[in-house]
Amino acid sequence: MHAHSLFSHDTPCIRIEAGGSSALVSLHGAQVLSWTPADGRQRLFLSERATFDGRAAIRGGIPVIFPQFGERGPLRKHGFARIRTWTFAGIENDEAVFTLAGDGSDGEWPHPFIARLRIALSATRLTVTLAIENTGDAPFIFTAALHTYLRVDNIAGVAIEGLQGCDYEDSAGGGTLHREHNYEVTFDAETDRIYNDVVAPLALIDGEHRLDIEQDGFGDAVIWNPGERLCARIGDLALDDWQHFVCIEAGQVLQPVVLEPGETWSGMQVLAA
Known part of the structure; x- marks a missing residue:
């Protein structure tokens, strides 16, 4: 694996390359x-x-959600990790490592911690692992996610496989609870669901293309597409952007993590082309 620093989108980034695959990390x-x-397909x-x-969150890619998912708590929406500057710690065990630490003096999050994001690449796979270490002397509680935005040709031709039988909370429908009976989840309006106890691999079917998705450590999968009406109200999306992405997020949302002093929690998402 090779990594080098550069400016992209006027922001400091690290480009990672391995096996003919490349990733750009802000x-x-x-x-x-x-x-x-x-294969050359973004x-x-x-x-x-x-x-x-x-300062603002970046719309797209894989935002890191920590220590709070959404508005489920007193902190800012989706927490602070996605708007802080992380440190590139180099390559360890063929993974690019990024770190974010707090000493407990932060008024927003008064708990000492170290967050580590590890990124591994191969010709066909991207593996992203988020690890949270409690470096303080008291337990703390958090939720987290990898808020992955996946590019699709057209949402009308998209289906997600692997969620059949899972219970989900319908955030777009007022937080009501349901069970997924369909083999494929498809999109014809705003969709915002938190699926619980996701263990089977997922697959994103995008016309003739397929992306296999696995997760470990994260108990939930969040499926989101804003649909036409909500997309029109989101300032950092173009009017038709809803047709060209779907979020399949690996999350630990419905069951918050209680992390004891000295303990580390980790969750992983793997995308396989």
Whole structure:
């Protein structure tokens, strides 16, 4: 694996290359902005209207959600990890490692911690692992996710396999609970669901293309597409962007993690082209 620093979108980034595959990671949020496997087809969606001012969240790629998912708690939506500057710690065991640490003096999050994001590449796979270590002397509670935006040709031809039999919370429908009876999840309106106890591999079917998705450590899978009406109200998306991405997020949302002093939690998502 090779890595080098550069500026892209006017922001400091690290480009990682291995096996004919490449990924671009912004130090702002340790956010994977692009992933092109050896076949040359970009698999991640990044909005052309994304903000790169070093303060706002970047719309697209793989935002790191920590220590709070969404508005499920007192912190800012989706926490602070995606808007902080991370440190590139180099290559360890053929993984690019990014770190974010807090000493407990932060008024927003008064708990000492180290977050580590590890990124591994091969010709056909992208593996992203988020690890949270409690470096303090008291337990803390958090939720987390990898908020992965996947590029698709047209949402009308998209289906997600592997969620049949899972219970889900319908966030777009007022938080009601349901069970998924369909073999394929398809999209014809705003979709925002948190699927629980996801163990089977998932597959994103995009016309003639397929992306296999696995996760470990994360108990939930969040499926999101804003649909036409919500997309029109999101300033950093173009009007038709909803047709060109779907989020399949590996999350630990419905069952928050209680992390004891000295303990480390980790969750992983694997994308395979």
